[in-house]
Amino acid sequence: MFNYVTNTTFAEIADRIRAAGHVALITHSKPDGDAVGSQLALRRALSALGKRVTLYAMGPIERSLITVAGETPMRQAEDDPPYDDHDLLLIVDTGAWSQLEPLAQWIRQRHDLAVVLDHHVHGDDVAALRIVDSNAAAAATLVIRLLDELGYELTGGVGSVAEALFFALATDTGWFRFANANADAFALAARLMEAGIDNSRLYQISEESFEPSRLAVEARALSSLEYALDGRAAFQFLRLEDLKETGASVEELTGLVNNPMSVGTVRISILLAETEPGRTKVSFRSKPPLDDGLWIDVNELAGQLNGGGHAHAAGARLPCGIDEAARIVRRTLEEL
Numbered sequence: 217m218f219n220y221v222t223n224t225t226f227a228e229i230a231d232r233i234r235a236a237g238h239v240a241l242i243t244h245s246k247p248d249g250d251a252v253g254s255q256l257a258l259r260r261a262l263s264a265l266g267k268r269v270t271l272y273a274m275g276p277i278e279r280s281l282i283t284v285a286g287e288t289p290m291r292q293a294e295d296d297p298p299y300d301d302h303d304l305l306l307i308v309d310t311g312a313w314s315q316l317e318p319l320a321q322w323i324r325q326r327h328d329l330a331v332v333l334d335h336h337v338h339g340d341d342v343a344a345l346r347i348v349d350s351n352a353a354a355a356a357t358l359v360i361r362l363l364d365e366l367g368y369e370l371t372g373g374v375g376s377v378a379e380a381l382f383f384a385l386a387t388d389t390g391w392f393r394f395a396n397a398n399a400d401a402f403a404l405a406a407r408l409m410e411a412g413i414d415n416s417r418l419y420q421i422s423e424e425s426f427e428p429s430r431l432a433v434e435a436r437a438l439s440s441l442e443y444a445l446d447g448r449a450a451f452q453f454l455r456l457e458d459l460k461e462t463g464a465s466v467e468e469l470t471g472l473v474n475n476p477m478s479v480g481t482v483r484i485s486i487l488l489a490e491t492e493p494g495r496t497k498v499s500f501r502s503k504p505p506l507d508d509g510l511w512i513d514v515n516e517l518a519g520q521l522n523g524g525g526h527a528h529a530a531g532a533r534l535p536c537g538i539d540e541a542a543r544i545v546r547r548t549l550e551e552l
């Protein structure tokens with residue numbers, strides 16, 4: 217397997233940025249809050265430093281992310297292919313070809329110009345230079361280190377760099393509840409709040425701005441709940457008709473996998489959603505070990521299904537219907 221480790225320094229990346237004429241900002245398709253927040257922070261900061269920067273997005277973008285983006289321009293890579301004159305590609309929050317698919321071929325031809333900033337355990341040789349820190353709570357904590365290296369002075373307020381970084385950090389740590397919310401994460405949060413961000417505004421944008429269809433599909437997911445392994449595993453199932461009848465989109469399923477974690481016995485929660493006929497999206501969450509030492513590395517579990525993520529939050533996509541997907545996931549879980 218490719219050795220996905222750091223091979224450069226923030227200082228070297230900062231030099232590359234200083235020397236660059238036109239920077240491309242890239243993240244994984246179907247971006248989450250950390251992905252877009254990290255891109256927005258870089259777009260805003262590098263522009264303020266006088267750089268020409270283009271931010272590319274791929275796949276559907278949740279409405280909350282569009283709200284946070286505000287006036288900052290984002291270019292949909294599928295509709296508007298990248299410019300030809302980029303001399304630096306900054307890829308954040310992923311280093312995996314499977315997550316870069318719409319731009320993968322384009323990036324492959326520019327390997328020497330590409331730089332990755334990532335906090336995932338696994339990745340591919342997508343870039344000549346890379347910083348990988350799986351202890352980082354979010355890609356945003358790597359972005360701030362790069363901005364510090366560039367001497368960027370942090371600004372607050374609506375549409376600011378601090379706001380984008382806070383949104384990234386807060387969403388990737390489940391608003392500072394998950395196991396990845398370490399001391400660095402809280403220290404960065406404090407620094408961003410001192411720069412002047414409205415955290416309750418961001419919370420409302422992220423967690424309290426859904427359509428009624430979200431609650432309707434959440435009710436469906438909860439009513440499908442099944443326990444396994446003596447109550448240690450929780451499964452939720454969303455079928456095609458659940459999405460159709462509630463009018464919920466795939467983006468509205470974000471976070472539903474967390475609900476069963478409120479039950480004490482549950483150590484792993486799994487949500488299976490058939491998003492298209494013959495395609496099932498599987499989300500995994502696990503709790504850090506308590507005294508019993510029992511825990512499941514869901515990154516490893518997802519990896520066996522050609523997916524990935526983090527030790528406590530991961531996902532995979534299976535090219536089959538939900539019943540077959542459920543059989544495969546149960547079998548893989550039991551083997552672990």
Ligand SMILES: [Mn+2]
Nearest residue numbers: 250309355388
């Ligand atoms: Mn992330």
